[in-house]
Amino acid sequence: MNLLTNLECGYCNKKLDAGKIWNLCPECGKPLLAGYDLNRADLETTKNNLSKREPNLWRYHELLPVQDSRFRLSLGEGFTPLIHAQRLGKQVGSNSLFIKDEGLNPTGSFKARGLCMAVSRAKELGIRDLSIPSAGNAAGALCAYASLGGLSAHVFMPNDVPRPFIAECRALGGHITLVDGLISDCGAKAAEEAGKFKRFDVSTLKEPYRIEGKKTMGYEIAEQMNWELPDVIIYPTGGGTGLVGMWKAFFEMSEMGWISSKKPRMVSVQSEGCAPIVKSFHDEKEFAEPWLDAMTIADGLRVPSAIGDFLILRALQESQGTAIAVSDEELLAGATTIGHTEGIFACPEGGATLAAFMRLRENGWIKSDETVVLFNTGSGHKYYHLWDK
Amino acid sequence: MNLLTNLECGYCNKKLDAGKIWNLCPECGKPLLAGYDLNRADLETTKNNLSKREPNLWRYHELLPVQDSRFRLSLGEGFTPLIHAQRLGKQVGSNSLFIKDEGLNPTGSFKARGLCMAVSRAKELGIRDLSIPSAGNAAGALCAYASLGGLSAHVFMPNDVPRPFIAECRALGGHITLVDGLISDCGAKAAEEAGKFKRFDVSTLKEPYRIEGKKTMGYEIAEQMNWELPDVIIYPTGGGTGLVGMWKAFFEMSEMGWISSKKPRMVSVQSEGCAPIVKSFHDEKEFAEPWLDAMTIADGLRVPSAIGDFLILRALQESQGTAIAVSDEELLAGATTIGHTEGIFACPEGGATLAAFMRLRENGWIKSDETVVLFNTGSGHKYYHLWDK
Numbered sequence: 001m002n003l004l005t006n007l008e009c010g011y012c013n014k015k016l017d018a019g020k021i022w023n024l025c026p027e028c029g030k031p032l033l034a035g036y037d038l039n040r041a042d043l044e045t046t047k048n049n050l051s052k053r054e055p056n057l058w059r060y061h062e063l064l065p066v067q068d069s070r071f072r073l074s075l076g077e078g079f080t081p082l083i084h085a086q087r088l089g090k091q092v093g094s095n096s097l098f099i100k101d102e103g104l105n106p107t108g109s110f111k112a113r114g115l116c117m118a119v120s121r122a123k124e125l126g127i128r129d130l131s132i133p134s135a136g137n138a139a140g141a142l143c144a145y146a147s148l149g150g151l152s153a154h155v156f157m158p159n160d161v162p163r164p165f166i167a168e169c170r171a172l173g174g175h176i177t178l179v180d181g182l183i184s185d186c187g188a189k190a191a192e193e194a195g196k197f198k199r200f201d202v203s204t205l206k207e208p209y210r211i212e213g214k215k216t217m218g219y220e221i222a223e224q225m226n227w228e229l230p231d232v233i234i235y236p237t238g239g240g241t242g243l244v245g246m247w248k249a250f251f252e253m254s255e256m257g258w259i260s261s262k263k264p265r266m267v268s269v270q271s272e273g274c275a276p277i278v279k280s281f282h283d284e285k286e287f288a289e290p291w292l293d294a295m296t297i298a299d300g301l302r303v304p305s306a307i308g309d310f311l312i313l314r315a316l317q318e319s320q321g322t323a324i325a326v327s328d329e330e331l332l333a334g335a336t337t338i339g340h341t342e343g344i345f346a347c348p349e350g351g352a353t354l355a356a357f358m359r360l361r362e363n364g365w366i367k368s369d370e371t372v373v374l375f376n377t378g379s380g381h382k383y384y385h386l387w388d389k
Numbered sequence: 390m391n392l393l394t395n396l397e398c399g400y401c402n403k404k405l406d407a408g409k410i411w412n413l414c415p416e417c418g419k420p421l422l423a424g425y426d427l428n429r430a431d432l433e434t435t436k437n438n439l440s441k442r443e444p445n446l447w448r449y450h451e452l453l454p455v456q457d458s459r460f461r462l463s464l465g466e467g468f469t470p471l472i473h474a475q476r477l478g479k480q481v482g483s484n485s486l487f488i489k490d491e492g493l494n495p496t497g498s499f500k501a502r503g504l505c506m507a508v509s510r511a512k513e514l515g516i517r518d519l520s521i522p523s524a525g526n527a528a529g530a531l532c533a534y535a536s537l538g539g540l541s542a543h544v545f546m547p548n549d550v551p552r553p554f555i556a557e558c559r560a561l562g563g564h565i566t567l568v569d570g571l572i573s574d575c576g577a578k579a580a581e582e583a584g585k586f587k588r589f590d591v592s593t594l595k596e597p598y599r600i601e602g603k604k605t606m607g608y609e610i611a612e613q614m615n616w617e618l619p620d621v622i623i624y625p626t627g628g629g630t631g632l633v634g635m636w637k638a639f640f641e642m643s644e645m646g647w648i649s650s651k652k653p654r655m656v657s658v659q660s661e662g663c664a665p666i667v668k669s670f671h672d673e674k675e676f677a678e679p680w681l682d683a684m685t686i687a688d689g690l691r692v693p694s695a696i697g698d699f700l701i702l703r704a705l706q707e708s709q710g711t712a713i714a715v716s717d718e719e720l721l722a723g724a725t726t727i728g729h730t731e732g733i734f735a736c737p738e739g740g741a742t743l744a745a746f747m748r749l750r751e752n753g754w755i756k757s758d759e760t761v762v763l764f765n766t767g768s769g770h771k772y773y774h775l776w777d778k
Contacts, residue, residue, distance in 0.1 A: 051441050052440050052441060055444035055468060056470070074470070074472075075470065075472065075490070075731075075732055075733065076469065076470030076472070076490060079444060080465065081445070081463070081464065081465030083463075083464065083465070087537070087539060101464070101465060101495075104465050104493055104494075104495065105493075106490075106493065106732070106733070107734065108497070108768065108770060140734070143732070144732035144733070144734070145732055146732070147728065147729055147730060147731065147732040148476070148731055148732035150476060163773065163777050164553070164770060164773040164777075167769075167773035167774070167775075167776035168734050168769070168770065168773065168776075170776045171724065171725055171734050171735075171769055171776045172728045172732060172734055173728060173729035336560055339536065339560040339561045339562060340536055340561070340562035341536060341537075342464075342536065342537055343464055343495070343532070343533035343534055343535070343536040343537035343561060344464065344495070344533070345496065345529070345533070345557050345560050345561055346560075379497065379770070380556075380557070381497060381553060381557065381768070381770040381771055382770055382773075384552065384553040384556035384557065384771075385556070386556075387556035387557075387560045388552050388553075388556045
């Protein structure tokens with residue numbers, strides 16, 4: 001049983017055949033989203049059987065785009081622990097604080113979810129050569145799943161990317177290009193070569209399936225919290241696929257009757273050195289202006305312009321959430337505090353969620369008895385230079 | 390229900406009260422092992438309910454030493470994926486090759502299992518200050534669980550340890566001492582300070598509970614293979630706790646009737662630059678001579694003298710297994726091959742298991758249709774310098 005029905009543009013709602021290969025919407029150039037037949041009676045059985053399934057994201061396979069189980073590549077991605085952060089909670093004034101630790105994914109970050117799905121589906125659709133611009137973690141994840149599936153991976157990273165990211169891609173057999181510039185420059189270079197050499201571009205939200213992998217974070221939070229969603233989710237936002245994906249998952253689960261209609265307030269946290277979503281959220285814009293001179297130690301947040309900006313902003317608005325920028329000092333201190341109280345070596349982006357929590361707790365936007373989930377999107381190991389003094 | 394009955398010396402069989410704090414056997418100075426009441430009828434129910442439990446090592450809590458669930462510290466350790474390595478198997482002549490990927494543990498290595506258990510039990514017994522000598526991974530794991538439990542961790546590493554290991558301990562709040570020498574010198578320094586400052590020494594096999602955490606690798610392989618053990622397990626051997634722990638687990642499961650009496654042939658792999666177990670196995674000795682001038686890029690294998698040597702050698706002999714040394718070039722090439730075919734960024738010690746497999750396959754000791762499990766004991770991220778050219 002697999003319920004994928006069609007693709008639909010997230011902006012102009014054009015419908016497309018999900019059996020064909022697509023990048024962006026051919027009408028308006030915006031991201032495509034996968035649709036499913038969610039009105040099947042047997043989905044209640046699926047929900048009831050989940051607890052016996054393997055602890056990875058394929059436990060939700062009926063709601064994922066890969067049709068044939070032979071193409072479901074797996075390295076144990078997803079179903080990461082949701083840690084009840086009691087020592088940390090006490091320190092920062094929360095009775096119900098949780099950390100979703102995405103550092104336990106293959107390749108050490110949440111990027112494994114999206115690339116697992118994109119590569120699996122690409123292989124199912126007969127694609128052989130894949131291409132990606134990346135701040136580091138997505139590149140490693142693409143190389144891993146491409147190697148596992150026997151596909152080729154071409155990765156484009158800024159030339160100041162920390163060296164562990166390059167070494168990882170090398171160990172995983174990727175073809176590496178370092179670009180003098182930001183991730184947007186990497187995107188341009190990757191796109192140019194993709195056209196020339198007929199590679200499939202798996203950039204953030206420029207194909208329809210990475211978001212399907214990322215949405216499983218939403219399914220997992222629901223399952224791990226016994227189908228009662230938290231009051232607030234704080235998510236470090238670069239390209240924003242995870243936030244948009246979770247928001248999509250909550251609607252799917254509502255439609256299937258797996259959860260009540262109560263949904264969390266979604267919070268985007270960015271760095272003060274690159275905060276396009278924060279600015280446009282507070283300016284009440286539909287799209288975000290590209291951020292000039294983007295600069296932050298949290299490489300995953302150094303995304304000056306996100307193609308899914310309107311989807312992120314829509315989720316923040318619909319959920320009555322907010323967006324907040326924190327300084328590099330605050331986010332690094334946040335990661336260290338998580339390490340010292342909960343034993344999780346968080347990446348700087350993960351640290352940003354704690355910094356945001358502390359600001360929002362202080363100004364009363366979050367109450368002490370509200371249930372809050374912070375996303376540590378990856379392990380700190382590949383950013384060890386930040387603690388290497 | 391918890392079935393811990395007593396501690397028993399692995400060498401002289403002296404029995405001790407498990408409710409008290411012990412390091413080595415007070416009679417003969419050898420490691421202590423935990424004993425359980427395995428003849429309980431309700432253990433069959435435990436086995437049948439496992440599939441519904443959380444995917445971490447506490448799913449086997451009845452067979453673990455921590456009595457009170459409040460002391461079961463957890464960051465999502467254990468129940469790591471067992472990957473059916475089909476592309477790699479085809480390349481190296483195996484129809485049934487598996488990789489147990491311990492890199493997905495908290496802190497990125499199998500050390501999380503042992504230290505999770507040692508710290509949890511130490512906390513239950515009222516201990517506050519912990520001390521460890523380490524080649525790197527055990528130090529990070531100790532710091533993580535000590536922070537989570539609110540205990541203090543003092544870690545002693547060789548001063549040539551790769552810098553990511555130091556950064557990790559710093560981010561996790563450990564007290565770090567770098568020692569000019571090998572891990573044995575770190576052990577001496579740690580012991581000296583432990584005496585002076587009344588810290589509890591959680592060195593490999595010098596307290597009874599790290600091995601209990603490590604033995605869960607054996608329980609997991611059995612559960613993940615539907616209670617039919619593989620023909621061969623290849624394990625990179627430094628201190629050897631994991632190998633000894635799995636061997637103990639297999640006997641416990643046999644006694645409970647969870648598995649048949651058929652057990653795997655256990656293989657220790659070491660580096661040619663430090664192979665005390667390999668040498669003494671082939672010399673048919675009961676104990677291993679300390680290795681002089683130990684040198685290998687696989688830091689976890691740079692253990693010139695293991696206090697559990699006789700337990701390792703006994704398991705190899707009883708299982709009709711073997712021991713084999715590979716070169717640093719072979720083990721590094723092994724890790725890269727795993728990365729290029731299966732998408733796992735393996736640590737050099739994990740790479741050694743593939744190098745050993747290839748040798749044993751070539752000389753016919755392993756047949757093409759035998760089921761073999763390779764242990765990738767950690768992720769390559771903290772060893773990225775080996776791929777940083």
